[in-house]
Structure formats: structure tokens, C-alpha cells
Amino acid sequence: MNTQAQYLKAIYLVQDQSDGPASTGDVADLLDVSPASANEMIGKLEDRGLLEHEKYKGVDLTDKGIKQARDALQNYCIIERFLVEVLEVEEFRTEAKQLEGVIDETVAERLDTIIDREPQCPDCFSAEEDVCGLLETEAEVISD
């Protein structure tokens, strides 16, 4: 997943949690980058028609931005689920974050052919828990 996709996913999740525009500070926090870096990338994404940025209000993804963000989130869900179901990784959240920059969407699609993923994905993703709401239950069962 490239940097643009990771930003779109983060903005989508922050918007989901705040139920409105995402503050650039929250986006920077979630990505663990400086506010200056976040502002620079947000400017680029605005130029590409993926979001609208209003000073003092925050960032709103456009329809095009939402679609790309949801694809990125779905790829991330595939990585998490693959780590749990196939490789049986306990620290799957941490590892998924480390891997998402190296796992391209075409690779994620292939990994998707051997995992069980619910049709409502990525709507079942919990921004607060940072994991698929349905996977959480299964992960707990595995660790029991």
C-alpha cells in the first residue's frame, strides 16, 4: 500500500470516529507523522481531487477519495485477517501496520483467496479498536 493510500485510510478512519471533517492533527497523530508532513500530503491529495480541506474546519474526503480509502482499508483488513487466520500471528495489529506499506493491493487480493472475509468488509472495521469488529471475536477464540 502506498503512502497516499495510507493517508486516505487514516483520514477515512478519523472522519468515521469524529463523524465529520478530520482534523489534520488527528490524522498526523494516527500516522505518527509531523503536522507539517500531514499538511503537505493533504495539499497534494486536495490537488488530486481526493479531498477538500477547509482551514480551521478540517478535511473531508470526496466520493473519489472515499472509494480509494475504502479500498485501502479493505486491503488492510485482508492483511490483518491473513495474519490471524493463516500465519496465526498474535500481535497481528502491530504487524499489519508494519506490513501495509510493503503489501500491494494485487498481493492482498491473492491473499484474500484463502481467507474468510465477510461481505460487509470494510464496514465492520472498528476505527476505535483498530481491527475488524468480527475478527476480534475470532482472534479471542484463537488465543483461548
Added chain:
Amino acid sequence: MSLQAPIASDHQLTRLLQIGVVLEEVVEARSHKHAQASDEPLDPAVAELLDHAVAESADHRQRLERLVEELNADTVPFDDIETLVEAQYETDEEFDGILYDQLCNEETAYKFYDDLIEAIETSEVEFSIDRERLLTVLKEIREEEAEGVEDVTELMEDHG
């Protein structure tokens, strides 16, 4: 969440190599399944392509497994992945579907190794495995995947 793409540890490298092994196992199992699942006798050129894909994936997998072993880790056994592939496999694969799936397999593997090589090259971590040898193995495999993409594309054009 991190925006760092380079690989920061032996552990991350191992995990990516393990994913590579699974990808090869998926290719091997799906190619094998394609060859078996067709009711009609397969076009000899397609049958040969699938045989070659099965053998090549098994070879790539074994080369990756040796690297993972050197990093003191295990990989997922082929039988486990074959079972997962079986469980999700669509039985009504058409001829074009088989070739298209093979193309996806080869392209995906190429992209995976390409990204992995780039991530290793941009990483400043000293791995416990020899970096040059690691990169040589991965680049050889990437080259073979690129040839695989060409082979499938040619076959698709011949049948187009």
C-alpha cells in the same frame, strides 16, 4: 500506524518471506487445481504452462523456505494452504479464467518480489542473513516471475 516501508528487523523480513512462501503455495495449489478441475482435456500448451507453474512455484517456495530456515523460523506447510485453496476454489473455471488467473498469479508474485527487494534495498538494518545472497535469490525469482508473465501473455494472445 507507520508510514515506514523499509524493513526494520529480522522479524519483519522473516514475516515477508513467510508471506512469499504462502503466495507460492497458493500459485502451486491453484495451478494444480486448474489442471485437475477441467472436465474437458486441456489444450496441451495450457497443460504445459500449468505443469511449469506448479514446478516453478515449488522451486521458489523451497528457496524461500531455506532463507526462512536460516532466520530460525518456520513456514506454513503446503498441505495447509492447499486445503484453504480447495475450500475457496470456484469449480466452474473457464479456459480464459484459468489463463487470467495464471496471469494474476505471475503478476502478483512479480509485484511482491519487486516491492520486497525495494524495501530490503532501502532498509539500513543489518540482517542476520547475508544481504547480497538474499537479494540475489529474490532477484532471480523476480526474473522468473517476469518471464512467467510473458509466457502467459503470449499464450493468451495466441488463443485470443
